[in-house]
Amino acid sequence: xxxxTDISANKSLDVIRLGRKAxxxxxxxxxxxxxxxxxxIVPDTLILVEHDPVYTLGKNSDENHLLKSRDVHIPVYQIxxxxxxxxxxxxxxxxxxILDLHHHRLSVxxxxxxxxxxxxxxxxxxxxxxxxxxxxxGVWVGEEKIAALGVRLSRWVSMHGFALNVNTDLEFFDGIxxxxxxxxxxxxxxxxxxxxxxxxxxxxxxxxxxxxxxxxQECEAAHA
Numbered sequence: 001x002x003x004x005t006d007i008s009a010n011k012s013l014d015v016i017r018l019g020r021k022a023x024x025x026x027x028x029x030x031x032x033x034x035x036x037x038x039x040x041i042v043p044d045t046l047i048l049v050e051h052d053p054v055y056t057l058g059k060n061s062d063e064n065h066l067l068k069s070r071d072v073h074i075p076v077y078q079i080x081x082x083x084x085x086x087x088x089x090x091x092x093x094x095x096x097x098i099l100d101l102h103h104h105r106l107s108v109x110x111x112x113x114x115x116x117x118x119x120x121x122x123x124x125x126x127x128x129x130x131x132x133x134x135x136x137x138g139v140w141v142g143e144e145k146i147a148a149l150g151v152r153l154s155r156w157v158s159m160h161g162f163a164l165n166v167n168t169d170l171e172f173f174d175g176i177x178x179x180x181x182x183x184x185x186x187x188x189x190x191x192x193x194x195x196x197x198x199x200x201x202x203x204x205x206x207x208x209x210x211x212x213x214x215x216x217q218e219c220e221a222a223h224a
Contacts, residue, residue: 011044011103013216015207018049023056023077023088026096030159033098038157043220044103046210047096048203051088053172058083058150070175081160083137083150085177091167091188093202097210101156104214112137112149115162118213119147122164122206128192139164144187164206166190166197 018026026049036042055066055076065085066076088094101111116132119139123130123146130147133140139147147164165188173186189197211219 011214011216012218012220013211013214014043014045014220016045016047017203017221018047020050020052020090023051023054023075026051027077027079030096030098034154034157034159037098037100038155042098044100044214044216045098046207047098048207049094049096050090050092050199051094053087053089055085055087055175056081057085061085065177067175067177071172074172074175079160081150081152083148086148086150086163087172087175088163089168089172091165091169091190091199093164093166093199093206094161095164095206095210096161097158099158099214101153101158106156108153111153111158112151114213115149115151116147118206118209119162119164121209121213122202123147123189125205125209126189126193126197126202128189140184141187141192144185146187146189146192164189164202166199166202 026047030047033042033045037045053074055070055074057063057066057076057078058081060082061084116139120130128141130139130141137149138145147162149162151158151160165186167190168188170186170188170191207219
């Protein structure tokens, strides 16, 4: 069971829905919001976005996990999050929480497990039974990974976040060893359910559960 945040202050969450955007543009926006959050200019914020196809390498990535067989026209970014190589693209819901954990709980493990729990509960609302896998980060359905996590905390303000495969073209993952894990494959909500899934419905469900688990009393739709 995921514990709710134990700080009872009236907290507000801005939710920014960007639709489909190039990776670098949103990465720059994250960095700006982190500084603004640290200074108290903006409240905690959740960015939701679909990216144009892109591969990203975390700070501890093995570049050998970016395979030579990949589409070389897809850009690659070396970024400051934890974790290994991953893919972002259309049909994948990517979330970037910009949270000041001083107002939640100063625990990296609590933060990561709460994000995983949020994704597990979201998938459950669509009839998909997901779980954690001991010793690995992310969310799994059976033996396949459906959501990846990679974050950075700077003075307890978070950036980067999670990627949930909703209607993702999974062939893009053939160009990498996702998260450096050789022995398991990836899946998506549409592959499991055998139909395209409404991204709007997934977003709305996820925001509701995110708000509850992080104990936000107010949720505002910020301008894109």
